[in-house]
Amino acid sequence: MADRKTVPSLKKTPLTAAHQALGARLVEFGGWLMPVQYTGILQEHRAVREAAGVFDISHMGEFIISGPSAEAWLNAMLCNDIRAISPGHGQYTLLTNEAGGVLDDWYIYRLEDQTYLAVVNATETGKDFNWLQKKVASNVTLKNVSEEYAALALQGPQSEAILYKTFDKEIRRIRRNQIMTTLYQGQPVWVARTGYTGEDGYELFFPAELAEGLWQRLLTVGAVPAGLGARDTLRLEACYPLYGHELSETISPLEAGLGHFVSFDKPERFTGKDSLRRQKDAGLPRRLVAFEMTGLTAPPRARYAVLVDGQRVGEVTSGGVSPTLKKNLGLALIDHSQAKVGGRIDIEIRDQRRPALIVPKPFYHNIRK
Numbered sequence: 120m121a122d123r124k125t126v127p128s129l130k131k132t133p134l135t136a137a138h139q140a141l142g143a144r145l146v147e148f149g150g151w152l153m154p155v156q157y158t159g160i161l162q163e164h165r166a167v168r169e170a171a172g173v174f175d176i177s178h179m180g181e182f183i184i185s186g187p188s189a190e191a192w193l194n195a196m197l198c199n200d201i202r203a204i205s206p207g208h209g210q211y212t213l214l215t216n217e218a219g220g221v222l223d224d225w226y227i228y229r230l231e232d233q234t235y236l237a238v239v240n241a242t243e244t245g246k247d248f249n250w251l252q253k254k255v256a257s258n259v260t261l262k263n264v265s266e267e268y269a270a271l272a273l274q275g276p277q278s279e280a281i282l283y284k285t286f287d288k289e290i291r292r293i294r295r296n297q298i299m300t301t302l303y304q305g306q307p308v309w310v311a312r313t314g315y316t317g318e319d320g321y322e323l324f325f326p327a328e329l330a331e332g333l334w335q336r337l338l339t340v341g342a343v344p345a346g347l348g349a350r351d352t353l354r355l356e357a358c359y360p361l362y363g364h365e366l367s368e369t370i371s372p373l374e375a376g377l378g379h380f381v382s383f384d385k386p387e388r389f390t391g392k393d394s395l396r397r398q399k400d401a402g403l404p405r406r407l408v409a410f411e412m413t414g415l416t417a418p419p420r421a422r423y424a425v426l427v428d429g430q431r432v433g434e435v436t437s438g439g440v441s442p443t444l445k446k447n448l449g450l451a452l453i454d455h456s457q458a459k460v461g462g463r464i465d466i467e468i469r470d471q472r473r474p475a476l477i478v479p480k481p482f483y484h485n486i487r488k
Contacts, residue, residue, distance in 0.1 A: 182236070186233060198214075281342050309324040421435055
């Protein structure tokens with residue numbers, strides 16, 4: 120359990136009592152009291168890969184952006200092109216600073232023609248909202264509704280069947296990156312076919328008062344509760360970036376391998392566009408690579424040095440043991456000249472150089488359209 124002295128200062132989701140009742144180990148995460156595991160990270164990871172796990176993601180922030188100028192304004196704020204998504208669809212995108220560094224990465228859904236739902240990182244919610252509020256255009260309404268909503272992520276090959284036991288069968292129409300509204304106990308729930316695990320699955324956004332009832336329903340019909348520990352091992356296998364590791368204000372989307380989410384062709388000049396264009400034209404100084412350890416060793420961890428011929432060429436951004444592949448692996452940001460698939464590098468682990476091989480991304484992928 121978390122240190123009793125720290126608990127009162129931490130934010131709690133509407134499901135904190137439910138997590139405690141299940142015997143979850145609760146820890147501080149970005150100012151929130153969150154479950155890191157219930158029965159164990161390996162068991163929860165396996166449940167998502169083989170069946171279905173449900174995560175409390177109520178710590179994530181939610182903004183509603185609406186109005187006649189919402190599309191044009193969002194296109195001036197974000198890297199991706201909002202024009203590409205029609206009502207009922209979503210896209211991954213990034214909020215960048217003038218230097219091209221990442222302030223945050225989002226998932227944004229177009230609910231209606233002039234209304235959008237943005238899901239933002241928990242630790243960056245306040246920063247994002249304040250930054251946007253200073254730049255909001257006329258004919259645009261920006262609302263931070265994070266305290267009014269809770270959210271769950273239902274992930275895994277059985278998630279579809281579990282969802283059918285919980286909501287109206289009309290949700291069968293949802294495809295990857297789509298969102299629709301359904302009802303639970305007479306109240307609206309947004310159901311999106313998106314996720315952060317490398318598996319097919321859904322994310323649900325709903326009024327906070329529904330949280331405990333919906334959580335219990337999903338557990339009753341077969342979902343396994345899963346915590347932040349499994350969420351991290353799952354996203355690492357899928358090579359999904361974690362803000363503060365693979366993304367930061369000093370790491371650009373291009374360096375992180377997310378250039379396909381940066382639209383240089385849209386008419387709006389988004390913040391950081393010129394810097395990113397210069398970086399692209401000049402050639403990237405660094406690139407994010409995936410690697411696997413090739414010998415028996417302790418797992419790599421964030422901030423470990425990456426070496427080539429004894430010279431430091433970058434550092435590990437995320438690393439650990441893959442429960443699915445049973446390998447030690449990680450992601451690293453290294454000099455572009457060394458970032459070739461098949462290249463051999465060393466990871467400095469406990470003052471020892473340990474060999475590793477750069478491999479294609481992702482390590483694991485099991486999402487159907």
